[in-house]
Amino acid sequence: MSGLADLRLGFIPLTDCAPLVVAKALGFFAEEGLEVSLSREASWATIRDKVTVGALDGAHMLAPMALASTFGAADDAAAMIAPMALNLNGSAITVSTALAEALRQIDPEGMAQRPVTARPLARLLEQRRARGEPLLTFAVVFPYSMHAYEVRYWMAQAGIDPDRDIKLVVTPPPRMVEQLRSGGIDGFCVGAPWNAVALQEGLGEVLIKASEFWPGSPDKVFGVKAQWAATHPDELRAALRAIIRASAWADDPAHRQTLVELLTLPEHIGASAEAIAWALGDEIVFHDGAAGLPRREHALWFLSQMARWGQVEAEQDLGRVADLVYRPDLFEAAAISLGPVIEPTGAFSDAAKAPSMVLFDGLEFTPEAAGPYAAGFPITRLRA
Amino acid sequence: MRVLVIDPDPARAALVAEGLLGIDPLEVRQAALFDEREVAAFAPDVVVIAADSPDRDTLESLREVTHGNSRPVVMFVDRSEPGLAEQAVRAGVAAYIVDGLAPARVRPILDVAMSRFALTQQLRGDLAKAKADLESRKIVERAKGLLMKERGLDEDGAYRLLRKLAMDKGRPIGAVAADLMAFAGILRGDAS
Numbered sequence: 001m002s003g004l005a006d007l008r009l010g011f012i013p014l015t016d017c018a019p020l021v022v023a024k025a026l027g028f029f030a031e032e033g034l035e036v037s038l039s040r041e042a043s044w045a046t047i048r049d050k051v052t053v054g055a056l057d058g059a060h061m062l063a064p065m066a067l068a069s070t071f072g073a074a075d076d077a078a079a080m081i082a083p084m085a086l087n088l089n090g091s092a093i094t095v096s097t098a099l100a101e102a103l104r105q106i107d108p109e110g111m112a113q114r115p116v117t118a119r120p121l122a123r124l125l126e127q128r129r130a131r132g133e134p135l136l137t138f139a140v141v142f143p144y145s146m147h148a149y150e151v152r153y154w155m156a157q158a159g160i161d162p163d164r165d166i167k168l169v170v171t172p173p174p175r176m177v178e179q180l181r182s183g184g185i186d187g188f189c190v191g192a193p194w195n196a197v198a199l200q201e202g203l204g205e206v207l208i209k210a211s212e213f214w215p216g217s218p219d220k221v222f223g224v225k226a227q228w229a230a231t232h233p234d235e236l237r238a239a240l241r242a243i244i245r246a247s248a249w250a251d252d253p254a255h256r257q258t259l260v261e262l263l264t265l266p267e268h269i270g271a272s273a274e275a276i277a278w279a280l281g282d283e284i285v286f287h288d289g290a291a292g293l294p295r296r297e298h299a300l301w302f303l304s305q306m307a308r309w310g311q312v313e314a315e316q317d318l319g320r321v322a323d324l325v326y327r328p329d330l331f332e333a334a335a336i337s338l339g340p341v342i343e344p345t346g347a348f349s350d351a352a353k354a355p356s357m358v359l360f361d362g363l364e365f366t367p368e369a370a371g372p373y374a375a376g377f378p379i380t381r382l383r384a
Numbered sequence: 385m386r387v388l389v390i391d392p393d394p395a396r397a398a399l400v401a402e403g404l405l406g407i408d409p410l411e412v413r414q415a416a417l418f419d420e421r422e423v424a425a426f427a428p429d430v431v432v433i434a435a436d437s438p439d440r441d442t443l444e445s446l447r448e449v450t451h452g453n454s455r456p457v458v459m460f461v462d463r464s465e466p467g468l469a470e471q472a473v474r475a476g477v478a479a480y481i482v483d484g485l486a487p488a489r490v491r492p493i494l495d496v497a498m499s500r501f502a503l504t505q506q507l508r509g510d511l512a513k514a515k516a517d518l519e520s521r522k523i524v525e526r527a528k529g530l531l532m533k534e535r536g537l538d539e540d541g542a543y544r545l546l547r548k549l550a551m552d553k554g555r556p557i558g559a560v561a562a563d564l565m566a567f568a569g570i571l572r573g574d575a576s
Binding site for chain 1: 417419420421435436437438439440441442444445446465466467468470471472475
């Protein structure tokens with residue numbers, strides 16, 4: 001008996017749930033004296049609700065979801081914190097093979113470039129508008145997600161208004177591929193492995209990966225309720241230690257085969273081994289380069305996009321919200337306490353080179369001026 | 385009454401239909417998955433869905449984006465988690481039912497869900513209108529200030545001029561004020 005309370009942690013079937021799955025399966029939680037049960041959840045809304053009411057102690061979360069919990073919450077009881085990031089990169093924008101073909105016809109040079117910008121799509125949309133054809137539909141996984149901001153940014157960069165020129169809908173990750181097959185949607189932005197599944201089944205083509213959109217871009221976090229973190233500091237630190245070890249383990253190429261087998265299990269993701277392996281290696285990063293550190297500048301970028309698209313009022317103090325939710329101090333304390341168990345260069349901000357703040361269009365994000373950055377885009381839903 | 389039951393198992397839809405027996409006209413349709421086109425075509429009065437369905441995110445986002453087009457959602461769950469019902473309701477679910485469903489309870493639950501939904505929609509509408517009114521008042525104040533400065537009018541004179549413009553054009557005074565401010569911006573070179 002460790003004296004620590006048992007934990008219930010939730011996850012969604014996506015490759016970036018790996019740190020939680022590995023920490024459980026390889027006994028890292030147990031070595032920290034934690035009895036952990038993992039619960040596979042069907043929707044992000046359910047994850048949020050269960051963490052809010054304490055049916056889950058913590059979960060695999062969309063980073064912007066944790067940030068959004070601090071806005072508009074009726075009381076502080078719903079506020080969440082992100083003491084650790086679970087991965088960098090991993091999502092991608094995929095379109096149906098039919099749409100890819102149409103894009104190649106209208107703008108072959110644009111489609112031959114890497115990364116592909118939305119210029120071919122902008123030209124096609126113009127043609128479709130002139131011919132009176134219906135709007136194309138794109139799906140993301142949740143309104144508050146890297147995926148939503150990635151699609152919106154990428155399209156707006158080419159002059160497409162994502163609220164007017166296309167139809168943007170929400171579809172849960174495991175449903176994306178069948179929606180593409182049935183023609184319900186023409187494209188999507190989702191995390192691994194679902195882009196690779198669409199590729200393998202010959203249904204879609206990947207236009208841009210998160211690592212091309214913004215190298216080292218943030219994505220999921222480990223989220224807990226602020227209140228729970230305050231009353232369970234020992235459990236939280238033990239959990240973070242186990243997840244940090246699991247992230248380091250998952251990045252090690254020597255463990256790739258075992259990791260893929262583990263994620264392939266139906267109780268985890270249940271996709272093919274090839275699809276899961278596709279985004280591992282040169283795409284998703286769990287630990288290296290301080291990937292686990294919840295960086296303030298990442299929180300500020302998300303907040304700038306929430307302001308840009310009118311999800312929050314622009315005059316909010318974005319820095320204050322970032323500091324309330326993102327807690328690098330908790331991550332660093334846990335990483336330090338692990339001592340020589342893991343390679344320290346993987347975990348600390350000062351040991352790794354500063355993350356890139358330049359997106360695919362060459363525009364640099366300046367975290368200290370997140371508000372003006374949010375206001376500086378020509379296509380915007382900024383609310384004064 | 386039109387009810388859409390999203391559940392891979394047809395048993396729940398049968399149960400809902402049994403509980404609503406006697407309502408005329410009644411159409412209960414079952415779908416394994418949520419499909420927006422289907423929902424738009426069917427236009428249900430209420431949607432019944434299992435809590436462990438991934439379609440919850442889609443339903444919730446529809447409520448966020450298309451206020452006018454959303455439907456009351458009733459959610460079922462087989463196992464109780466303390467507090468989850470309250471949270472789901474706070475997040476927009478109109479009613480949340482734990483531990484299965486007896487046909488006798490179907491009708492009152494759906495009735496409560498629909499009336500609660502209507503009330504929430506009305507509150508939302510009121511709030512949006514209050515915000516818009518405030519916004520319009522703010523812009524009118526700014527347009528008045530501009531006219532006072534540029535035309536040397538007093539406050540009353542500026543307001544009367546705005547009102548006259550609004551009446552001449554047959555548009556709300558807030559819209560006229562917004563146009564005025566936009567043109568002033570262009571003349572200053574804001575949009576160059």
